[in-house]
Amino acid sequence: MGYTLTLGSYDAWRGFSLVAMARMTTEERAALAWAALRSLDTLEQAELVTESVLKFAGHPMPPFLSPMEDARAWASFASLRERKAYALAAYEALPPRDQMAFRKHISEVEIAA
Structure with a gap:
């Protein structure tokens, strides 16, 4: 040293x-x-x-062909802090009806697991 x-x-x-x-x-x-x-x-x-x-991922790039594939690829190398921040911001930007649908989807996925 x-x-x-x-x-x-x-x-x-x-x-x-x-x-x-x-x-x-x-x-x-x-x-x-x-x-x-x-x-x-x-x-x-x-x-x-x-x-x-x-080496954090930085902000997600605009989607190319499949937004879900691109989002999953970005999430695979983003830090936990980045994933939490973007997930919350995206959720908060949804209209109330989509927020409800998202909560329902998460509850169903949790039950299935």
């Missing part, structure tokens, strides 16, 4: 990541990541670091 801190370059940190994977347990690496994120000055800084690692 001292070598990496001295160099401070992207390549050095990428190399440290590889060494950490080889020499540290998953629990040790998780603890190190937790401590590093907690050491940042603001929550926004921690979120930016987290987002750079997790």
